[in-house]
Amino acid sequence: MKEIIAAYNEAIFDANRDRALKIIREAVDNGVAPEDIVFKVVVPALEVMMKGVSETRNVSLAQHFLAAQIAAEVTEDMVARFRKAPAVAGSVVIGTSQGDFHGLGKKIISGCLKALMIEVIDLGLNVPPERFVDEAVAHGAQVIAISSMMVHTALGENGCLKVRQILKQRGLEDKIKVIVGGAPYRHDPNLYKVVRADAWAEDAITAGKVIAGLIKGVRK
């Protein structure tokens, strides 16, 4: 198992998708349980990767992106082979705020969430505030996640602030929590309070943890 973990981590670090998938395939062929692949190999590898980003900041976005994508892909494949259907931790609707066409952050976050057994409903780009709330209600999601890459789409009147207002009007604030992320929030860690979000996260694995916490809070 140790060797599998080390080899997989290295493939992820090298941003080598083919090698990573091959290692997983061989592990499965050699009888490693699909549950172990997800919880002992894939998820810890994501954590190692993201830790590198925040502590020494020498892991690039490209590695990040691939790690999340491979994790999502492998998890989906493994979950189908689980002996018992895994307990879904909760659901999240995700999208970019209205007027914002930057989709990369959302994609990375979604990949990580899937690996953490959190259901993701992807609303795409340029999502109006009403739609975030409507879809969250329709899917029984506990969390709305909004990605914004520019200041005006983060702070603007059709972004998170409006989502908050609608949640309040409809009395949904205890049932649905809001998390934000993207470049402006990384440049100013106080900004999430200005837009009245419940939380923010600077990278995808932190996002996974924070979102898992928000889901737990709602479910209590």
Place this chain on the structure above:
Amino acid sequence: MISGMDRLVAAAKGETSDRVPVFCNLIDQGAKELGMTIEEYYSNGEYVAEAQLRMREKYGYDNLWGLFYVGKEAELMGCGKIIFATDGPPNVGQMILKSYDDIDRLVVPQDISSHPAFQEPLKCLNILKKEAGGKYPVCAYVTASMTLPAILMGMEKWMELLLTGPAAVRDELLEKCSDFFKKEITAYRNAGADVIIYANAFGSTDFVPMRMFQELSLPWMERDLKPVGTDGVVYYCGGARMNAVLGQVIERLGLGTYYLSPFDDIAEGKKIIGGRGLTCGVINDIRLIDWSKEEIRSEVKRMMDAGKPGRKFLFGTLVMPYVIPEENIRAMLEAAYEFGGLGGDDK
């Protein structure tokens, strides 16, 4: 009277002038200045030129911009849909490359100068040159071949192609983007741009691993720049960090100016550049939205203290958000003029 150009030239040569040159990148703010919507503002090059001249006069900083918005480059490549906001920069609203076949079909315009989408920026540049040419450096913004695909196909698709797609398709696209780059920089130079911001987020190891930077980013930057020369070209990674690659970029490309990230250590960057070029220390301008005057002052002072020793230093902003209060813009600039002062004795 010392002009912005005098300051910039002195800084580049490591000579002294009254103070460190200050590049303050007010772009969409021009609309507010003229009391227009942002969409109306960008419909006419005369508006942009007038507002650029007015804002420079009003605040006293050292540069002028011929940039409308980065999405212009997508328009030059055939994009027909730009989304205008009321309180921020316009964005590309449609990706012209939806499939690999589209890459094959993509045609780089023969001549940028006569392209319809270039006429308003051209008008703007002509006015800026006429009114302020030689006195204040006129800046243009041109995206590198490695980064341009982000606004032609979207960042996610580009990352996917770059990391897992067929190399031949990737290279065909890069070839076309590099061809476009060379034509675009030539058009801007012919129109009189003094400073060319060479924008390449993929020229930062925040974006790609070091090995990919060396095997792909560096060679493509060489292909962009070798044929057109590095005159007036500024290395800029879109706000991403560059200290880790500075040494290699200087050796391979020999550019004259490096526009750091707010998250790069200024003193360290200057040390690596080591007199081989001009270092631009860049403020985290998103914080200007809610920093107090005192916080702004102390941040500017910190940056000047780190960058001023040994001269060859420039102070700059990124793309200033529209919502920064005017008084905070002034607070930053006043602090920059004060702490950037070059007394006769601080060699």
